[in-house]
Amino acid sequence: MRKTTLALALILTAAASDAARADEPGVKLGVLRCDQVPGTGINLLIHSTVNVRCQFTSLTGGASARYHGETGIGLGIDLNWNKTESIAFTVFGASTNVAGSHPLAGKYIGGRASASAGIGTGVQALVGGGSNHFTLQPLAIESARGVGIAAGLGYLYLEPAR
Secondary structure, three states: OOOHHHHHHHHHHHOOOOOOOOOOOOOOEEEEEEEEOOOEEOOOOOOOEEEEEEEEEOOOOOOOEEEEEEEEEEEEEEEEEEEEEEEEEEEEEOOOOOOOOOOOOOEEEEEEEEEEEEEEEEEEEEEEEEOOOEEEEEEEEEEEEEEEEEEEEEEEEEEEEO
């Protein structure tokens, strides 16, 4: 999974090189990996939520930042049971607040789908960000253990970890 995510991030980096140089201040290229916090999930069939702990690793300078937050399906169908998940996003973003140590903090929304039968996978395409930055995670790869399917309007809220 990490190799696949790194490959996606490298493809994104190559594609974005004309739009923004990786060595310019405020530009972020990397991988955001989020793991579910056990015992925090709520599933109401058309809405689900779970807390996550995330780690951003830069591809351009080795910098990293920790986040915590919430992810789930805001509107759709979630028929998952006994599910644990890890999500890895490729990240391309820019911040007008270069001094900020957590430029990925914000709200992201988009499409989400997953399926599992013992071991499963899923994809997400989320866009969003905060007031001083924009970020685009064009694709997330999700690995899961459990049984079920889910599809709908997905979301991810990130805050700096304490």
